[in-house]
Amino acid sequence: MRLLYFVLLFAALHTSAQQRPNILYIMSDDHDADAISAYNKTLIATPHIDRLAKEGMLFKRAFVGNSICGPSRATLMTGQHSHKNGFRDNRDRFDGTRDNMAKVMQQAGYQTAVIGKWHLQSYPTGFDFWKILPGQGQYINPRIINMGGDTTTIKGYATDVITDEALSWLRHQDPNKPFLLLLHHKAPHRYFLAPLKYIEQYQDKKFPEPATLYTDTAGRGKAWQLQTMSILPDLKLSSDLKVDPQYLMNIPALKPDSAEAAYYYAIMNRIPEPDRSRIKAIYAKRGEIIRREQPSGKKLLAYKFQWYLQDYLACVASIDENIGRVLDYLDSAGLTRNTVTIYTSDQGFYLGENGWFDKRWMYDVSMQTPLLVRWPGHIKPASVSNALVQNIDFAPTIVSTAGVAIPNWMQGLSLVPVLTGKQPTLNRPNLYYHFYEYKADHTVLQHLGIRSERYKLIYFYTVNEWEFYDLLKDPQEQHNLIRSTAHQSMITKMKQDLVALRKEYEDNEPAGALP
Template sequence: MKKTIYIVLACVLLVFGCKESNKVVENNRTEGLSEERPNVIYIMADDLATQAISAYGGIYKDIAPTPNIDKLAQEGMLFQDVLCTNAICGPSRAAILTGNYSNKNGYYKNESGGKFDDSQWTFPQEFQKQGYQTSLFGKWHLGTEPKGFNVFKYHNSAGQQGHYWDPVYNENGVDVKEKGYATNLSTDFALNWLDKERKKEAPFLMVLQYKAPHRPWEPDKKYENLWEDVEMPYPTTFNDNYAGRELTAGDTEMTMDYFSRRDMKFKEPENLTGREKIAWAFYGAKPGEVVQPVGMGDEEGKKWRYQTYIKDYLACVKSVDDNIGRVLKYLEANNLEDNTIIVLTSDQGFYLGDHGFFDKRFIYEESLRMPFIMKYPGVIKSGSVNSDIITNIDFAPTLLDLANIKTSQQMQGRSFKPVLEGNTPEDWQQGMYYHYYEFPYWHHVQPHYGIRTKKYTLAHFYYNIDVWELYDLEKDPHQMHNIINDPQYANVIGSLKKELKTLMIKYENNRPLADFRAITDADFGSIVDKKDDETSVQDVLTNRNGNNENN
């Protein structure tokens, strides 16, 4: 009889215990914490183009494959239409961290654009607040010291741009000069933290941001001559003559004519000092200063510069891919694969000779489209591909959502977790608002805003010109034909302008052009009607002690 009573009591206690346990789990979820929270590794290369990743296809996929990045795509989701709201390094990073446009987070430009307001909320701070171990390794490039990280070690020379070789890192507030190649070193620090420093019982958010493949495109020694005997293919639009776009795409300083001696790896003469070294190294950045071997003609020189550039760039990408492979191998060896979200992206796209360009900034496809791949076993179907329009302000709310972290922080971005699960909401965005502000340095790209839908790109270039452009992406995917004056598209233009206005109101940036111009002028003063101004990029380069690597 007693035995029966004990058994009944034990069952009752078990039932109540289970109820209490469920209550604890439910409370945790209410506070934004799941029972088993996923780890997050956010990997971002600088200026990494979709064209340089073989999973995206393209002309380099067989010559310069990226097997480790491709492995992420095979085991996760590859995104075809992730777009940057302001295609330049610092402002894109600020948008990603805050989930807000430049006009909201206050960081509009790289060049003399001020410092990122580090008093504002960022998503790593929320992860840290919710019990995640947080770390940052590699590039920060926001002019401030990172917040929201238990541990950080970021590039802290050349205006936080860093150097490829023997770089200086800020390690938790102290500058340390390291020996070696930056891409390898940043990964070394990350893996050491994963293996030896983090607490194994708590989830983590690790941000790993490479300097590569940013200018000046210095490969690891073992890859310096990787394609020495290969002539790289040329993009379809390599010889773009900018017909119909003379005042916009045709009036920049980012063509094959604007590579410097340093970019082209010319050997520096001996006995140069200080300003002489800078002036020599950056010769080529000013109009009329074309760098090429003696005796080369214009066409031959253009191709030679492209070949030098693209080989160095892709060699830098190869090191990024190698090091991503190291991270994946560590996760596999330590049974961390199944509960770790991995993101691979860039701060924006980049031109690899497309339209005869290098660099970024434009609303045009090659700079607008960001590579974006995400892996999360059990949530994301392996080998899936998505073509929904997603922007960089959507990253923060999505990562928080995936980690079951709830926040009262208001963000302009929206979680695309349903997209990852294969259930794109019916009311998902069909167009995105873009705005670029920096002018004239660097690269002399006119400030402009616009809208990009699945079918069209409409842009307004407004600083000291008043030019609209329209591209039909289905008929003209390379954006070679500006059809703004084609009467057949009159209704399309009217509809797009209305939709653009709606987005500008939605994102609280529906302001007079004078206000936008004032943002541009804040650093350099107005240059309207200053065509005879002798101030040159070379002068700025020299006066800034070589810190132009910021861009």
């Protein structure tokens, strides 16, 4: 296997740059598929991202194996699940000495770059060029860590700045060598701050409420009882929704603590004038409503939901604008025809379903990620795939488009046969999931499980609670069938499949009652 790998690598190195495609991988942070109009037209229009669907392939069943920022990025770099790449949650540090996808591409003769959010605690390796945000980064005047380890502050809005840096690199890349560029946006990550023009556009928009916004979680398992990612109590009026604390000080139930108030002022003070005054005036409308009505319960939740989506989707609108800038550059530079363009997110994101925001869960809203791929001459335009794919497949796909053998340490599968229409699906009956981070943020219990085409089995192993869903009849995953007598044979089979898949992926860590 190792000999075959080097034979194919040698062949790739001797293939002309014109025959090997450039690869542009664009990843936004916390961008749910429903916030892309190619997937769902009810919330927002994203014409530039939609262009990739019109000219390429849209995946309806793309998922992640650990729905949280850093682990998804480690999986991209390795094609491995979290237990194999060593990055289980955002407190870990990625080992840059290990093999990774960028190093494979370098060895194949590609010039490699990553620009934007990195979030792996260590500096990138395998890249000829990198500029990364420290940690989550700032929306306004973001700091950038350069290859020398020095940090500079660049004036502007993060999405614009990251795009500017990516376009600058593209303009100066070697035209005689193919490139791999990872363009990683910060937005639309919490605390959902958009540029003024999009705040103005979205301030009065009203969005349809999800059917489960007011779901009563009483009677659900311990995981639902412990979570702290509900919009009503956990999405903060000042830090998240930018309501000036002065409007809340005389309302005991809504008065922000010192940390929340400090975060509000830190956000606002970073915005330069005159935009700051205009933005504060827009958000003052929210403060006036709160002071006048002093809403609580469902009424407060309804307000919070609308304001949350206004801010989140305003951030997405800026993302879409900047995707358009990049696609326009590829056109003008004559690069479109020979460039594989991939758009995705590090996971899905709750937009009010179950009354929640954030991600982490194995439920489809969180586990699913948007995935759109354009490869002119190879993908039939306006293709739609229902193949069951996962983010462990991204690295093998990138490598195989370059004509390089997939290293045996990658656990994923190449999507090239699906992209090119040679096969409609992958030889994979189940996807594996394992979430590790507990209490650091949002108090979601550790859990693992498997998802098939129709069914899902979840095990919250620290409290020994199981959940089982029929995704065909219950796509919103509201009815736990774990005690259903009609489903016991399927549940038994899924439990056996879970144990087998853990063994296949070599996840041998203790997990409750599982062997």
